[in-house]
Amino acid sequence: MxxxxxxxxxxxxxxxxxxxxxxxxxxxxxxxxxxxGAAESxxxxxxxxxxxxxxxxxVVVMFRTVPEAIEVGRHFSVEAVVCATPPSQxxxxxxxxxxxxxxxxxxPTIAAMGPGRYVARGMLFHMPGRWELVFDVERGGRTExxxxxxxxx
Amino acid sequence: xxxxxxxxxxxxxxxxxxxxxxxxxxxxxxPAAVRRIRQHGPWPPPVARDPSNRVSGQARAxxxxxxxxxxxxLSATGxxxxxxxxxxERAWSDGRPxxxxxxxxxxxxPGLLDAALHRWFxxxxxxxxxxxxxxxxxxxxxxxxxxxxxxAAVVAAxxxxxxxxxxxxxPPAAAEPVLVDVGKALAAFLETVRSGRTPFDDFRDALLxxxxxxxxxxxxxxxxxxxxxxxxxxxxxxxxxxxxTNGEFHDVxxxxxxxxxxxxxxxxxxxxxxxADRFNLLGxxxxxxxxxxxxxxxxxxxxxxxxxxxxxxxLRNVALTAPYMHxxxxxxxxxxxxxxxxxxxERIHTHGEQLxxxxxxxEAEVDDLVAFLESLTDPRAASGPVPPAxxxxxxGR
Numbered sequence: 001m002x003x004x005x006x007x008x009x010x011x012x013x014x015x016x017x018x019x020x021x022x023x024x025x026x027x028x029x030x031x032x033x034x035x036x037g038a039a040e041s042x043x044x045x046x047x048x049x050x051x052x053x054x055x056x057x058x059v060v061v062m063f064r065t066v067p068e069a070i071e072v073g074r075h076f077s078v079e080a081v082v083c084a085t086p087p088s089q090x091x092x093x094x095x096x097x098x099x100x101x102x103x104x105x106x107x108p109t110i111a112a113m114g115p116g117r118y119v120a121r122g123m124l125f126h127m128p129g130r131w132e133l134v135f136d137v138e139r140g141g142r143t144e145x146x147x148x149x150x151x152x153x
Numbered sequence: 154x155x156x157x158x159x160x161x162x163x164x165x166x167x168x169x170x171x172x173x174x175x176x177x178x179x180x181x182x183x184p185a186a187v188r189r190i191r192q193h194g195p196w197p198p199p200v201a202r203d204p205s206n207r208v209s210g211q212a213r214a215x216x217x218x219x220x221x222x223x224x225x226x227l228s229a230t231g232x233x234x235x236x237x238x239x240x241x242e243r244a245w246s247d248g249r250p251x252x253x254x255x256x257x258x259x260x261x262x263p264g265l266l267d268a269a270l271h272r273w274f275x276x277x278x279x280x281x282x283x284x285x286x287x288x289x290x291x292x293x294x295x296x297x298x299x300x301x302x303x304x305a306a307v308v309a310a311x312x313x314x315x316x317x318x319x320x321x322x323x324p325p326a327a328a329e330p331v332l333v334d335v336g337k338a339l340a341a342f343l344e345t346v347r348s349g350r351t352p353f354d355d356f357r358d359a360l361l362x363x364x365x366x367x368x369x370x371x372x373x374x375x376x377x378x379x380x381x382x383x384x385x386x387x388x389x390x391x392x393x394x395x396x397x398t399n400g401e402f403h404d405v406x407x408x409x410x411x412x413x414x415x416x417x418x419x420x421x422x423x424x425x426x427x428x429a430d431r432f433n434l435l436g437x438x439x440x441x442x443x444x445x446x447x448x449x450x451x452x453x454x455x456x457x458x459x460x461x462x463x464x465x466x467x468l469r470n471v472a473l474t475a476p477y478m479h480x481x482x483x484x485x486x487x488x489x490x491x492x493x494x495x496x497x498x499e500r501i502h503t504h505g506e507q508l509x510x511x512x513x514x515x516e517a518e519v520d521d522l523v524a525f526l527e528s529l530t531d532p533r534a535a536s537g538p539v540p541p542a543x544x545x546x547x548x549g550r
Binding site for chain 1: 188192272389393394448453
């Protein structure tokens with residue numbers, strides 16, 4: 001079964017969506033971003049071969065899939081390293097097929113594996129086509145969304 | 154009538170398999186189409202054990218399971234065996250629109266060829282293992298109407314059954330564990346009910362290795378139907394992979410009103426029943442200590458859209474299992490293809506999912522798709538199993 005990755009996205013403003021406490025929060029975020037070189041210097045731990053790196057101004061998500069090759073109809077996990085300022089408190093991982101207007105039939109369980117490290121288990125893509133893989137990073141009362149495409153043939 | 158139709162299909166398959174003399178040019182397939190055709194094989198797939206069933210793959214369990222499959226005393230009345238509805242000579246279905254055990258049922262009886270390869274079982278996926286699905290049929294008042302106590306008593310009272318049981322499991326214990334053991338032996342047997350190669354498989358393999366002479370033995374009509382199937386028809390999006398199913402659930406526009414005031418909720422009800430099932434893979438009878446087998450059960454998520462969804466059936470040997478759809482409302486494969494050609498979009502898109510659109514096929518294209526679907530038939534699939542060679546005295550212990 002072949003798999004092609006979608007193009008790596010450095011999410012433009014439209015793809016890195018924040019939900020949070022409004023103007024005050026945005027100001028705070030901007031201030032934090034000024035000291036948030038942490039995101040730029042984010043590096044994967046030794047032995048973590050990231051499949052892709054997604055980044056916004058002050059959030060970086062590096063992830064890999066286990067097994068590495070995603071196959072239609074086979075469960076897989078997503079292991080993620082999140083660098084964020086302030087640090088991430090929670091991560092949600094989901095996926096959907098925008099053209100078909102449906103998501104997965106399975107809800108992954110997310111476990112924290114240490115500071116900024118998470119694993120989402122129970123993912124399954126049940127069709128070939130374009131899937132949008134979505135990471136919602138919660139930090140400091142805000143949620144920032146990073147997304148990328150995975151094309152399954 | 155049905156026998157004549159079946160004979161015609163098998164005769165056609167025989168012609169497909171051997172008609173080298175009538176070789177014709179191979180239809181042009183785009184590279185993307187060839188990649189999709191590749192995904193429909195190889196066939197047969199490797200045999201895998203079911204980790205949730207500790208007797209999966211064990212020869213003695215297969216013998217016990219085969220004996221149980223044809224045993225009507227497992228039912229409450231002693232009149233209904235698994236094989237009453239899953240008739241081996243009918244591709245392990247029954248040829249009726251809707252099944253009937255001790256009472257009429259609402260759904261078409263699915264065939265059991267290659268059943269071990271499913272992710273979910275029954276039209277609504279109410280079961281997450283082959284063995285637990287067998288238990289549901291035994292216990293359902295409308296199917297076999299039995300109880301754990303009844304099944305355990307039948308096994309204990311019959312010398313041959315008891316002997317066969319003890320060869321696999323040891324002395325029978327309490328009723329419920331015996332019932333589960335019966336389900337697991339039945340599943341071990343059904344794992345051996347597998348279909349073989351089809352004319353399509355020969356074509357696929359020939360196409361991939363560039364053997365145009367061998368590929369040309371596959372009739373042009375089936376090739377054209379295949380091109381629609383993996384191309385403009387987008388059938389392979391759901392009928393995906395070697396088994397021609399993605400194993401999941403979809404609303405394809407079949408009404409789910411069973412009778413006035415009564416609806417069939419499909420997957421919506423299936424998930425409810427799965428979660429309430431004492432015999433699911435999250436329960437005490439799952440033999441898989443790694444937890445891997447239960448991942449699907451732990452993570453499956455109900456959606457509003459599940460209402461009226463039914464499992465995408467495998468298309469292998471589909472020509473042998475008429476009538477069609479979850480409620481058996483369509484008599485022929487031609488009816489099924491026409492259904493997809495003339496879909497009622499207003500009926501389907503009530504939940505917002507956008508997968509299907511009417512194919513608007515010309516009659517010649519309908520013919521081609523039917524020819525392709527008929528080429529998914531294993532010529533030996535309708536012959537049924539060899540009767541079990543189990544001596545009455547349980548010889549071979």
